[in-house]
Amino acid sequence: MKHSLITACIGALAATAALAATPADSRFASWPAYSADDLELRVDASGTHFTLWSPEAQAAQVLLYPTDRNSLPDDTLSMTRAGSGTWRASVPAQLYGKYYTFRILHDGTWLAETPGVWAKAVGTNGRRAAIIDLSATNPEGWETDRGPAIGSITDAVIYEMHHRDMSVHPTSGIVNKGKFLALTEHGTRTPDGEATGIDHLKELGVTHVHILPSYDYNSVDEANLAANGYNWGYDPQNYNAPEGSYSTNPADPAARIVEMKRMVKALHDAGIGVIMDVVYNHTAENDGSNFSFTAPGYYYRHNPDGSYSDASGCGNETASERRQMSDFIVNSVKYWAKEYHIDGFRFDLMAIHDTATMDRVAAELKAINPSIFVYGEGWTAGASPLPAEQRALKENVASMHGIAVFSDDIRDAVKGHYSNAADRGFATGKPGNEETVKIGIVGSTAHPQVDYSKGNNSKFPYATSPAQIINYVSCHDDLMLTDKLAASMPGSTPEERMRAARLAQTIVFTSQGTPFMWCGEEIFRDKKGVHNSYKSPDSINAIDWSLKHANRGQFDYYRELIALRKAHPAFRMTDAAEVARNIVFDKTTEPNLISYSIRNHANGDEWAEIKIVFNGSSEPVQVKVPRADWTVIAADGELSASGLGTSRGGKLQVAPVSALILAR
Numbered sequence: 001m002k003h004s005l006i007t008a009c010i011g012a013l014a015a016t017a018a019l020a021a022t023p024a025d026s027r028f029a030s031w032p033a034y035s036a037d038d039l040e041l042r043v044d045a046s047g048t049h050f051t052l053w054s055p056e057a058q059a060a061q062v063l064l065y066p067t068d069r070n071s072l073p074d075d076t077l078s079m080t081r082a083g084s085g086t087w088r089a090s091v092p093a094q095l096y097g098k099y100y101t102f103r104i105l106h107d108g109t110w111l112a113e114t115p116g117v118w119a120k121a122v123g124t125n126g127r128r129a130a131i132i133d134l135s136a137t138n139p140e141g142w143e144t145d146r147g148p149a150i151g152s153i154t155d156a157v158i159y160e161m162h163h164r165d166m167s168v169h170p171t172s173g174i175v176n177k178g179k180f181l182a183l184t185e186h187g188t189r190t191p192d193g194e195a196t197g198i199d200h201l202k203e204l205g206v207t208h209v210h211i212l213p214s215y216d217y218n219s220v221d222e223a224n225l226a227a228n229g230y231n232w233g234y235d236p237q238n239y240n241a242p243e244g245s246y247s248t249n250p251a252d253p254a255a256r257i258v259e260m261k262r263m264v265k266a267l268h269d270a271g272i273g274v275i276m277d278v279v280y281n282h283t284a285e286n287d288g289s290n291f292s293f294t295a296p297g298y299y300y301r302h303n304p305d306g307s308y309s310d311a312s313g314c315g316n317e318t319a320s321e322r323r324q325m326s327d328f329i330v331n332s333v334k335y336w337a338k339e340y341h342i343d344g345f346r347f348d349l350m351a352i353h354d355t356a357t358m359d360r361v362a363a364e365l366k367a368i369n370p371s372i373f374v375y376g377e378g379w380t381a382g383a384s385p386l387p388a389e390q391r392a393l394k395e396n397v398a399s400m401h402g403i404a405v406f407s408d409d410i411r412d413a414v415k416g417h418y419s420n421a422a423d424r425g426f427a428t429g430k431p432g433n434e435e436t437v438k439i440g441i442v443g444s445t446a447h448p449q450v451d452y453s454k455g456n457n458s459k460f461p462y463a464t465s466p467a468q469i470i471n472y473v474s475c476h477d478d479l480m481l482t483d484k485l486a487a488s489m490p491g492s493t494p495e496e497r498m499r500a501a502r503l504a505q506t507i508v509f510t511s512q513g514t515p516f517m518w519c520g521e522e523i524f525r526d527k528k529g530v531h532n533s534y535k536s537p538d539s540i541n542a543i544d545w546s547l548k549h550a551n552r553g554q555f556d557y558y559r560e561l562i563a564l565r566k567a568h569p570a571f572r573m574t575d576a577a578e579v580a581r582n583i584v585f586d587k588t589t590e591p592n593l594i595s596y597s598i599r600n601h602a603n604g605d606e607w608a609e610i611k612i613v614f615n616g617s618s619e620p621v622q623v624k625v626p627r628a629d630w631t632v633i634a635a636d637g638e639l640s641a642s643g644l645g646t647s648r649g650g651k652l653q654v655a656p657v658s659a660l661i662l663a664r
């Protein structure tokens with residue numbers, strides 16, 4: 001499983017072929033769909049019922065096992081052809097504790113066994129599905145468990161994290177290292193007494209954690225956890241069961257479910273929502289996937305020669321434009337929202353999916369819980385047969401409903417291009433990025449003072465609301481900000497790089513849209529310069545929590561920055577017309593200088609006006625600020641949400657590589 005291309009932005013690619021011209025795919029259009037919630041397994045008073053969707057199978061069987069591996073089947077059930085492309089078999093007993101697989105006869109050959117595509121509980125390495133009573137997996141108080149209610153995605157502050165990064169280092173003081181349960185531990189401390197884990201998240205003030213893939217993925221051997229295998233998890237195997245290596249016992253199918261729910265409950269009790277990273281765009285295996293073993297060919301797009309098309313850069317791409325696949329995605333996220341109380345979904349390589357499916361995803365999730373939100377990568381990692389106008393590209397975000405996309409505009413303009421380690425950006429002194437940073441400030445919406453023709457990545461205001469935009473300068477992909485600054489600022493001191501990080505994140509957190517950050521940046525951890533650490537060992541990926549004490553000032557700056565944003569709705573406008581009216585840029589001619597105001601008590605803010613000046617150059621700059629009684633919020637690399645002091649305005653000096661923020 002390679003991860004060299006996936007999730008790296010290479011922008012929109014032109015459509016290469018119309019789907020109708022793909023002989024391998026045209027036949028699937030006539031296949032019936034079946035998406036009732038009894039798919040694959042239902043246990044009720046009358047017994048245990050299996051329903052497999054496989055329209056072209058010549059025969060189908062269920063194999064029942066006493067254990068999750070290393071055993072022969074107790075029984076083999078022949079399935080009977082039923083309606084809408086399904087096969088059915090039943091046993092007049094509740095088979096709790098048993099395991100099962102399906103297999104189908106395809107073109108005269110019995111394919112390998114598969115737990116199906118809808119296994120909600122699995123044993124070790126996800127090879128067999130388990131029959132368990134899901135209602136027995138709920139933690140105490142689950143009935144009344146709720147995530148944080150938010151009015152708009154722009155009210156969220158998103159913290160992207162990996163379970164192992166967060167807890168596996170000895171300095172975390174956490175017992176359940178690398179496990180779902182890590183975030184259920186309160187009172188964990190570093191040797192210096194700094195809070196870690198869930199207490200750290202509360203102290204920082206983020207509203208949501210975005211957990212890297214936590215469904216069952218392929219690459220870490222759950223039978224050998226002592227090997228401490230690491231993977232980001234962008235290699236999906238079972239979409240509807242949690243990953244076993246994050247549980248304390250992968251051989252117990254209930255353990256991973258119980259423990260993930262306990263993590264969600266603990267975060268909800270702390271007022272923090274949980275966003276899942278979902279990767280429906282491809283599977284780890286091609287012919288060997290659960291999709292291929294149940295309905296060969298159907299779930300994937302193909303090239304005209306019948307080979308797998310590969311917009312994921314990982315060997316295949318799924319076909320959301322087909323009804324059964326579209327339903328699969330929609331029903332899968334609905335399942336996670338209902339069964340696990342998940343508060344948001346981040347779609348990997350979302351532009352592999354069609355806009356109609358993404359609209360269904362957002363609408364059906366909002367019907368479950370209006371606070372749920374959906375965002376994704378509005379690009380692919382390779383050419384796709386899906387016509388560009390149907391793809392959930394960032395350029396198409398305005399035609400979708402309730403979907404947000406990552407802004408690679410602000411990302412690359414602030415810190416330098418993601419693919420060129422040495423390249424600098426606005427915050428590190430490279431001129432020419434000013435207009436693209438402004439595109440970020442207005443959340444990629446139309447603004448009379450922003451000239452999109454000068455944008456580095458985007459040439460038109462593709463968003464019609466800031467709620468369609470996720471702003472960031474760093475994520476799990478590519479060099480994290482700390483390493484990017486080290487690579488692009490040779491000869492610099494750590495203090496100079498920390499100052500640049502403060503400016504970069506101040507731009508992100510004060511911009512219109514939703515701010516997003518990668519775990520550990522707030523204590524200035526790094527990944528030793530490894531840009532694609534998807535399978536790097538813990539020595540690269542784990543957060544050394546002793547840095548929190550060493551870099552306490554950096555942490556305090558981030559905490560205050562988050563507090564500032566949460567206290568002031570002016571940074572969280574949802575209406576593009578309001579952004580255009582309330583944000584006024586000052587005329588500046590110096591490179592790496594942006595000065596603007598947010599006026600008119602924007603979005604109901606207590607502040608009449610917020611003056612924000614970013615100086616990304618290595619020289620101090622003088623700006624003229626109207627005479628008034630200002631509160632100084634940020635100056636010379638320091639920031640306090642409640643104010644650093646006061647100013648009467650007039651001619652003010654903005655220190656190199658810093659933000660000046662005044663409010664009145």
Ligand code: CA
Pocket residue numbers: 125126216217218219220222237243244245
């Ligand atoms: Ca797994």
